[in-house]
Amino acid sequence: MNAEVIAVGSELLLGQIANTNGQFISKQLASIGVNVYSHTVVGDNQERLTRAIEQSHDRSDVVILTGGLGPTKDDLTKETVASFCGRKLVYDQQALEYIETFFKRHNRTMTPNNKKQAYVIEDATVLANRHGMAPGMVVELADQKKIVLLPGPPSEMKPMFEHELMPLLLGVSDQSAITSRIMHFFGIGESQLETDLEDLIDQQTNPTIAPLAGDGEVKIRLTVKHTDQEEAIRLLDETERLISARVGSFLYGYNETTLVKESYAVLSEQGLSISSAESLTAGLFSSELASVPGASQVLKGSITAYTNEIKQVVLGVSNETLATNGAVSEECALEMARGAKRLFQTDVAIAFTGVAGPDKVGDQEAGVVKLALVLPDGEERVYALSLSGGRNAVRKRAVKYGYFYLLEELKRRNGSK
Amino acid sequence: MNAEVIAVGSELLLGQIANTNGQFISKQLASIGVNVYSHTVVGDNQERLTRAIEQSHDRSDVVILTGGLGPTKDDLTKETVASFCGRKLVYDQQALEYIETFFKRHNRTMTPNNKKQAYVIEDATVLANRHGMAPGMVVELADQKKIVLLPGPPSEMKPMFEHELMPLLLGVSDQSAITSRIMHFFGIGESQLETDLEDLIDQQTNPTIAPLAGDGEVKIRLTVKHTDQEEAIRLLDETERLISARVGSFLYGYNETTLVKESYAVLSEQGLSISSAESLTAGLFSSELASVPGASQVLKGSITAYTNEIKQVVLGVSNETLATNGAVSEECALEMARGAKRLFQTDVAIAFTGVAGPDKVGDQEAGVVKLALVLPDGEERVYALSLSGGRNAVRKRAVKYGYFYLLEELKRRNGSK
DSSP states (O other): OOEEEEEEEEHTTTSSSOOOOHHHHHHHHHHTEEEEEEEEEEEEEHHHHHHHHHHHHHHHHHEESSSSSSTTOOHHHHHHHHHHHHEEEEEEEHHHHHHHHHHTTTOOOHHHHHHHGEEEEOOOOOOOOTTSSSSEEEETTTTTTTTEEEEESSHHHHHIIIIIIIOOOOHHHHHEEEEEEEEEEEEOOOOHHHHHTHHHHHHSSSSEEEEEEETTTEEEEEEOOOSSSHHHHHHHHHHHHHHHHHGGEEEEEEEOHHHHHHHHHHHTTTTOEEEEEEETTTTTTHHHHHTTTTTGGGGGEEEEEEHHHHHHHOOOHHHHHHHHOOOOSHHHHHHHHHHHHHHHHSEEEHHHHHHHHOOOBTBTTTTTTEEEEOOOTEEEEEEEOOOOOOHHHHHHHOOOOOOOOHHHHHHTTTTOO | EEEEEEEHHHHHHHHSSSHHHHHHHHHHHHHHHHHEEEEEESSSSSHHHHHHHHHHHHHHHHHEEOOOOOOSSTTTTHHHHHHHHHHHHHEEEEHHHHHHHHHHTTOOOHHHHHHGGGGGETOEEEEESSSSSSOEEEEEEETTOOOEEEOHHHHHHHHIIIIIIIIHHHHSSOOEEEEEEEEOOSOOOHHHHHHHHHHHHOOOOOSSSEEEEEETTEEEEEEEEEESHHHHHHHHHHHHHHHHHGGGGGGESSSSOOOOHHHHHHHHHHHOOOEEEETTTTTHHHHHHTSSTTTTEEEEEEEEEEEEHHHHHHTOOHHHHHHOOOOSHHHHHHHHHHHHHHHHHEEEEEEEOOOSSSSSSSTBBEEEEEEEEETSSEEEEEEEOOOOHHHHHHHHOOOHHHHHHHHHHHHHHHOOO
């Protein structure tokens, strides 16, 4: 099966945003063995969009369009595809109810142009949009080819692709059952991982092994084709063992997980509360933990201590430590973590201090980060990192390392690793 | 003049990287009034690349290709364009010297396939590559149209575009200057804004008015064509006045700004320090402020108080308020803000409390947020919001409203609004 991606939107042609949807879709399709032959970006122009659809449809089995499903006059994708297929737009009761609920729930008034979003292409399979109003669609043509319409905002498109479209694509790409397992790694780069696993990646055919990088982490998607589910799982387990023997120390979770979700789950399982003391990360660790529903079961609080004075007064970091070792030191990180544990009365505390950049602070380079963990039994850990990237890449990576070390220690304590 | 961009490289179709070159080139061309009608991404495949060049050449005056100029067998762009134009590749002495210099400077040994890079298309204008080996080329065709070849790595492509290609393009592009202004709005939806400005958007031709939505905000791009820069500014001002008369209360900034950057700038200008007390947002406000370089000039600290106990013990919220009004109340938000101001000794403090969801808390629905501001002169403000979206959309929007209200109050105090 092969596919082409068409992104619709003048903002792309004006260079206001990059076509990250094209990248995301390509990566997802590559992981299930669908070849992507081209990406096209066209503006909000019916004639040019029609031509792009015609060409992509000629060349490929599936044409995936993103964008142009909104309620404004600019948004022409639905109309253009309908006219290309020779179908009508029909009012979809379910889509309408969804939109009405959305407006009611948020005490907003529905403007007439919002109703436009309840129209879908006749006989299309409608894909639910759980993060916005525009539904997606899969149109099956007489020649067995498919045209897929997805919303433009990545926050709507990505979950729709993964949860609504992917099962449909897998169902049709091949009749044999397909089972996937995603392994999540942290602390190893994509090229290192690929080098370490090169022979396995080249030799394996069932399951296939597809490394996927992004967001400072690496994932491996194992995809097995087998109609017998038990045999499929056995094949996945076998390949996982081969991979883990080489790079298992970087593995932290499976499937739809993240470092944050995994940390929440382990804290919650072990019945532990946590707090953070943050300097360069300034609340990013606690904010990310709070992004998980139910976070209040484990997170009690955090302090952002952006000045030395607050590190002293609120967290009790000693004068001596600040004078002798400075704010960016393992000693300071440890005293910050102890301070948070004391102030918030938690089982675990974590602290971050460092130089986010772009400028160095004193003789400390941007990217230098010190991290401390205080564990339930009073055990203490400190870590020194030297991270690359701009100010916010450093802050984000520091937080990811924090979650990774936290997980490692909690699993070790529990003997589950 | 209009243009199309073709990016060549299988890594783009595998989703390993996004086509940021397309975005960069579009933005650059828009700034000189060249319309970009499409982006295309094709793999390292001569047949498909030829077809893409044919199509783009049919439709536009300039075709800009990026990538595929390297020394390996995969790299086919130069050969494909040469064959499309019916020209030969010729050895270019100057290009060879560039490459030799590059190798000498980096103490590397030149391999035979590097010499391939000294071949250029006959009669092309060669563009120097100061950050890599592959020279760029501008090929002028018999029909006056142009094909431009640029290297793929952004670190080579961008400086070549700006310093080598841009002067050539400006010499030939149409003489009218183009000036843009972006207006940033918050607190109004895209469809509401378009409804409010519908007649203006339809009638205006110079400047054009283009609404752009994304990330919970709306922007309007005004683009004027006029050779006289003063007259261009006058036309932009005039249209801005028409827009502001209708939706000016939602306007918060211009061009490359964000709510966070704008807030940082105003705090910094007014010499004010700030702290936050955060419940549902859990450090997101402080973390976003810390994303701006120089944040330590204004941000002193923040408290995440995720439990009632911490609201009481650390921030001094009264027993009575929690018992009578509850943690999700304007009273609690205000006491939290006062507590942060006291604890961190700042000029301004802001507090967030609410229900992020997905579940309601007591009789409070998900999305209910109370926000409080304590200002330098002791003035206090409270706000009640009812926000839409999932848990993290609610948290992000709450923070955006926080920045918006903060800005509004600081500008009002300063009489600048």
